[in-house]
Structures are given as structure tokens and as C-alpha cells.
Amino acid sequence: MKIERTVFFISDGTGTTAGALGQLLAHFPQTHFTQVRLPFTDSVEKIEDAKQRFLMAKAGDGMRPVVIMSLGNIEHRALLKAADAYFIDLFNTFIDPLGLELAQEPLTGKGIAHGVMGENYHERMEAINFTLTHDDGMTNAGFEEAQVILIGVSRCGKTPTSIYLAMQFGVKAANYPLIPEDFERGTLPEVLYKHIDKIYGLTIKADRLHNVRSERRPNSVYASLENCKKEIATAENLMRKNNIPWADSTSRSIEELSAIILQKMRQPEK
Amino acid sequence: MKIERTVFFISDGTGTTAGALGQLLAHFPQTHFTQVRLPFTDSVEKIEDAKQRFLMAKAGDGMRPVVIMSLGNIEHRALLKAADAYFIDLFNTFIDPLGLELAQEPLTGKGIAHGVMGENYHERMEAINFTLTHDDGMTNAGFEEAQVILIGVSRCGKTPTSIYLAMQFGVKAANYPLIPEDFERGTLPEVLYKHIDKIYGLTIKADRLHNVRSERRPNSVYASLENCKKEIATAENLMRKNNIPWADSTSRSIEELSAIILQKMRQPEK
Numbered sequence: 001m002k003i004e005r006t007v008f009f010i011s012d013g014t015g016t017t018a019g020a021l022g023q024l025l026a027h028f029p030q031t032h033f034t035q036v037r038l039p040f041t042d043s044v045e046k047i048e049d050a051k052q053r054f055l056m057a058k059a060g061d062g063m064r065p066v067v068i069m070s071l072g073n074i075e076h077r078a079l080l081k082a083a084d085a086y087f088i089d090l091f092n093t094f095i096d097p098l099g100l101e102l103a104q105e106p107l108t109g110k111g112i113a114h115g116v117m118g119e120n121y122h123e124r125m126e127a128i129n130f131t132l133t134h135d136d137g138m139t140n141a142g143f144e145e146a147q148v149i150l151i152g153v154s155r156c157g158k159t160p161t162s163i164y165l166a167m168q169f170g171v172k173a174a175n176y177p178l179i180p181e182d183f184e185r186g187t188l189p190e191v192l193y194k195h196i197d198k199i200y201g202l203t204i205k206a207d208r209l210h211n212v213r214s215e216r217r218p219n220s221v222y223a224s225l226e227n228c229k230k231e232i233a234t235a236e237n238l239m240r241k242n243n244i245p246w247a248d249s250t251s252r253s254i255e256e257l258s259a260i261i262l263q264k265m266r267q268p269e270k
Numbered sequence: 271m272k273i274e275r276t277v278f279f280i281s282d283g284t285g286t287t288a289g290a291l292g293q294l295l296a297h298f299p300q301t302h303f304t305q306v307r308l309p310f311t312d313s314v315e316k317i318e319d320a321k322q323r324f325l326m327a328k329a330g331d332g333m334r335p336v337v338i339m340s341l342g343n344i345e346h347r348a349l350l351k352a353a354d355a356y357f358i359d360l361f362n363t364f365i366d367p368l369g370l371e372l373a374q375e376p377l378t379g380k381g382i383a384h385g386v387m388g389e390n391y392h393e394r395m396e397a398i399n400f401t402l403t404h405d406d407g408m409t410n411a412g413f414e415e416a417q418v419i420l421i422g423v424s425r426c427g428k429t430p431t432s433i434y435l436a437m438q439f440g441v442k443a444a445n446y447p448l449i450p451e452d453f454e455r456g457t458l459p460e461v462l463y464k465h466i467d468k469i470y471g472l473t474i475k476a477d478r479l480h481n482v483r484s485e486r487r488p489n490s491v492y493a494s495l496e497n498c499k500k501e502i503a504t505a506e507n508l509m510r511k512n513n514i515p516w517a518d519s520t521s522r523s524i525e526e527l528s529a530i531i532l533q534k535m536r537q538p539e540k
Contacts, residue, residue: 005372014529020290023383024340027365027376039529066371070294086371093363095297101336101356102275106297113293114525121523128430132405160398163433253391256381259284259309 002032006057006065010050010080013111015039018068018090033066042110047076051083058084070095072108120170127166127173134174135159140191143174148261149195150175151188151239152202153231154222155212157249157257161202164254169262183234188242200261201239201246206232208250272302276327276335280320280350283381285309288338288360303336312380317346321353328354340365342378390440397436397443404444405429410461413444418531419465420445421458421509422472423501424492425482427519427527431472434524439532453504458512470531471509471516476502478520 007025009018015037025033034057038050057065070090071077081087091106099106133139134146136159143149148171150158158175165171182189192199204212206229213223221227239246247260277295279288285307295303304327308320327335340360341347351357361376369376403409404416406429413419418441420428428445435441452459462469474482476499483493491497509516517530 003372014523014525016525016529017290017293020287021364023287024360024365024368026383027378028369028372028374029377030374031372037529037532039533066368086368088364088368090294094291094358095294098294098336098356098358099298102273102298102301104298104300107299108297111526113296114523125430125524128433132429135402159402160395160437163398164437167430167434167437253284254395255284255286259286259307262307263309 002030003063004034004061005031005063006034006036006061008036008038008050008054008057008065008067008069008085010038010041010067010069010071011111012042012071012073012076013039014114015070016114018070021068021088034061040111041071041076042073044076044079047079050080054083054085072110072112074108123170124167127170128163130172131162131166131174134172135162137176137189143191143195145172146174146195147171147198148173148265149192149199150202150261151178151192151199151235151244152246152249153178153204153209153228153235155209155216156202156204157254158202161249161254161257161261164258165261168258171262171265178231178235178238180231182238183231186238188238196242196244198265199242199244200264201235201244202249202257203232203236203239203246204248205250272300273333274304274331275301275333276304276306276331278306278308278320278324278327278335278337278339278355280308280311280337280339280341281381282312282341282343282346283309283383285340287383288340291338291358304331310381311341311346312343314346314349317349320350324353324355342380342382344378393440394437397440398433400442401432401436401444404442405432407446407459413461413465415442416444416465417441417468418443418535419462419469420472420531421448421462421469421505421514422516422519423448423474423479423498423505425479425486426472426474427524428472431519431524431527431531435528435531438528441532441535448501448505448508450501452508453501456508458508466512466514468535469512469514470534471505471514472519472527473502473506473509473516474518475520 009015011018019037022035041050054065065085067085068088095106148165150162150173152158154177162173162175165173206225209228210223210225217223245264247257249257279285281288289307292305311320324335335355337355338358365376420432422428424447432443432445435443476495479498480493480495487493515534517527519527
């Protein structure tokens with residue numbers, strides 16, 4: 001049975017950065033973490049409320065909670081830390097020491113990191129828009145503007161990967177399905193050839209694709225294992241023939257696929 | 271003129287967590303940071319390559335680079351840290367101390383944090399699917415399954431906020447536009463009433479909406495300032511009348527809007 005611990009993410013802003021550190025909890029698989037976000041904690045009242053919740057968590061788990069915190073206000077920080085908890089303070093561990101290295105006082109206002117005025121915010125929103133209007137081969141207009149065009153068989157993960165690239169990195173990612181027509185013809189869709197340098201392929205294992213498609217259209221030819229195998233083999237051949245770098249999405253998350261694609265974008269294949 | 275510094279995010283996995291800390295650089299507005307991600311740094315060769323890049327960055331900026339690193343392999347860590355750079359090591363600052371608190375050795379394998387098998391990954395993918403098929407009132411089927419239904423006038427930010435909620439938090443977020451028909455009738459679309467407890471509104475300032483819509487359909491009635499004002503006032507009235515909590519997207523990022531919505535979901539209005 002796993003040990004139970006509660007982790008609080010406390011921020012005077014959205015808590016996005018503190019929350020991202022929650023991923024590091026995966027390094028401790030013997031513990032089951034209950035994760036609680038307390039964004040916009042920007043008053044003494046809210047600090048006291050958080051401390052009450054620490055007590056309840058401690059009573060429930062039998063262990064003090066872990067608190068990952070990012071509070072600009074120094075009095076609020078001190079007030080919070082008077083509680084019995086294990087604190088990871090982003091100001092202590094990261095922001096203040098970095099300030100020394102940079103010889104600059106950090107800003108301590110609320111929600112510095114995730115405002116609408118943040119660097120690249122507008123770019124990210126533009127990219128999301130672009131990606132949604134260029135999903136699944138919806139249109140070829142504007143491919144000039146695309147930074148990435150993902151191709152692959154239907155349901156291999158193109159859409160969520162494109163959206164992640166846009167949302168997280170502001171990359172204008174179109175995606176274009178490879179369909180039976182393409183396989184019969186034995187060439188990529190004509191429109192893709194002039195953008196070949198920004199095309200990346202996704203592939204997937206046949207049994208996984210069979211499962212995914214069966215959820216959508218059970219007992220169809222489309223979802224049959226045989227058809228999945230055929231489509232995948234043909235798609236991979238097309239990609240190989242055209243020297244398109246590709247990755248298998250079967251056991252990779254959208255974070256992993258995006259990191260692979262970004263790396264290839266920045267380091268063109270020799 | 272801003273000071274130039276280069277920041278490297280080095281990870282043996284995707285670098286997503288290290289990269290998230292990049293948001294904290296916003297606390298230092300006097301510096302312009304060039305951000306370089308080096309994911310999948312999992313061999314001595316790649317470590318050496320990174321060190322070469324540190325030297326080039328230092329030569330370019332006239333200052334040593336900042337390195338935010340998450341490497342499970344202890345020899346790789348030591349090798350990298352022999353370089354002249356300012357290091358923020360997620361193992362030193364977060365993972366190892368947390369291991370002491372939890373009385374557990376952390377896993378040090380590659381890419382622990384962002385695998386496809388991570389907690390909630392499947393849930394997030396399901397939510398993205400749901401959100402995309404329930405975008406912009408595309409269908410009312412399955413509203414029972416929605417955890418959030420965002421409403422608001424066309425182009426007020428419903429779509430990117432819904433997608434962010436799904437992608438980041440695994441929240442099944444539908445969205446439904448309020449259109450002139452609704453305003454004439456003076457009631458919400460009928461389908462929404464039985465889901466009223468999971469509806470959240472977005473609104474926007476008229477001049478901002480006018481700009482956004484003008485990019486899409488210049489000189490249309492749709493985009494005219496007068497029409498924007500009228501639509502917004504009527505939509506806000508509808509939300510007020512139905513006690514729907516709402517937030518203004520004009521100066522809020524999708525991170526901020528999502529944090530506000532999640533908080534309201536978890537703490538029902540009294």
C-alpha cells in the first residue's frame with residue numbers, strides 16, 4: 001500500500017510554475033500524492049485558510065504536507081512558513097539565488113510569470129488559432145505560414161501533438177492525415193511536396209491503432225487490425241521514401257513527441 | 271538596453287519541468303534571456319556538446335550562462351557541472367531534499383516525469399478529444415459528461431481556455447457561444463439550463479473585441495464597435511440574471527482564466 005502525502009501548490013498568481021514542479025513527484029512512486037492547488041493566495045486571510053488546510057491534511061495523512069510555494073510578499077511567506085509542513089519555496093531555492101547571479105532584485109508583485117503581457121503570449125494564441133484551423137487537413141491555405149506539418153495515419157496522435165506544440169511553444173503546427181487515397185497513389189498528397197522540409201511524421205503500432213479506432217468505429221474495416229497494419233506499413237514507406245523524420249507515438253506522450261519534433265526543427269537532418 | 275544572458279534547460283527527458291521554471295525569468299525584466307532547450311541529454315557525448323554550447327553562449331553574452339538541469343545520471347551531472355555556468359540543479363534543490371523528507375530514494379531513470387504512462391495522461395488525452403468535439407457549440411450531445419461549459423460572445427477566448435483546461439488539467443471543457451439569437455430571445459440557449467451549475471462565463475472589453483473581430487472580418491457589422499458593445503452588455507446581463515460566475519478575458523491569460531475557473535469549480539459559490 002502506498003504512503004499518503006498531500007502536496008499543496010501555493011502561489012499569489014496562477015500557480016502554474018509551482019504546479020509544473022508537481023511532475024517531479026513522479027520520482028517517488030512509493031507515495032500517493034494528493035495534489036491541492038491554491039492559486040491567488042494574496043492576503044493574510046487566504047494564508048490562514050491555507051494553514052488550516054495543512055492541519056487537516058496532516059490529520060488525514062498522519063504526516064505533515066509538502067508545500068511548494070511561490071509568494072512574492074515576504075510577510076505572507078513568513079506567516080505561511082510558521083506552519084508545520086515541508087516547504088519548497090521557489091523564491092528561496094530559485095528566484096533569490098538567481099537574482100544574486102544576475103545582480104538584480106527580482107520583481108515580487110503578484111502573478112508575474114503568467115500574465116497576458118508575458119513574452120510570447122500573443123504568439124502562442126496566434127499559434128493555437130493557426131493549429132485549430134489547420135487541423136486534420138482542413139485546409140491547405142496558409143501552409144507557407146506553418147512551422148511544422150505533422151503527417152500520419154488517422155488517429156495516430158497528430159492533433160493533440162500539434163495543439164501542444166502551439167500552446168506550449170507558440171509553434172504554428174498544421175497536421176495532415178495520410179489516407180487510403182494516398183496509399184493507392186503511392187505518393188504524398190501533392191500539396192505537401194513544396195513544404196517537405198517542415199514535415200514530420202507520426203506512426204503508431206498496429207494493435208494500438210486498432211484499439212483506438214475501435215473505440216470510435218467498432219467492427220469497421222477502418223478499425224480492423226488488418227487494415228491498420230496495411231495503412232501503417234504504407235505510411236511508413238511513404239515517409240521513408242521521402243526522407244521524412246518520424247517518431248512512434250505508441251509509447252510517447254505529447255510532451256515527448258513535441259520535444260523530439262522541436263529538436264529536429266532546430267537541428268536539421270544532415 | 272537589456273543585459274543579455276543565455277539560459278539552458280538540460281534534461282535527460284523532455285525538459286518540460288525544467289522549461290516550466292523558465293517562467294520565473296519574468297521576475298528579472300532587466301535581462302533579456304535567450305532560452306535554449308536541450309532535451310534527451312542522456313550520453314557523455316551530448317553532455318560535452320552542451321558544454322561547448324555554454325562556451326559559445328559565454329563568448330556571445332560576455333557572461334556565463336544560466337543552466338537549469340534535471341539529470342538522473344550522477345556522473346553526467348558532475349561532468350556538466352565542471353563547466354563555467356550558474357547551475358540550478360533540480361535534483362539538488364528539489365528532488366533529493368524531498369526524498370529525505372519522504373524517506374525515499376528518488377528514481378533517477380530518464381524522462382520519469384513526462385512519459386505516456388504518467389498519472390492522468392490518458393485522462394488528459396480524453397479531455398482534449400472531448401473539448402475539440404465540443405468546441406463552439408458544435409454539438410450538445412455529451413454535455414452530461416462535460417465538467418465545465420464556457421459561454422460568452424464569439425471571439426472572447428472560450429476556445430483556447432477550454433483547450434488549456436483539457437490539456438493541462440484533464441478537465442472536459444465544452445464551450446458554447448452566445449449569439450444574436452440568444453440576445454433577442456433574452457434567455458440562455460435552452461440546452462444550457464440543465465447544466466447551469468457547470469457553466470462559467472467569459473467576457474471581454476468592447477474595444478478589444480472590436481479589434482479581434484476586425485482582424486477576422488474587417489468592416490463588418492459583426493466587428494463594429496457598436497455591435498460589440500451591444501453583444502457584450504447583453505451577454506453580461508444574461509450571465510448576471512442566471513447567477514453565472516464570469517471573468518473578463520481582456521487582460522487575463524488562459525493560465526489565469528483556467529486557474530480562476532478551477533477555483534470556482536472546487537469552491538462552489540455560496
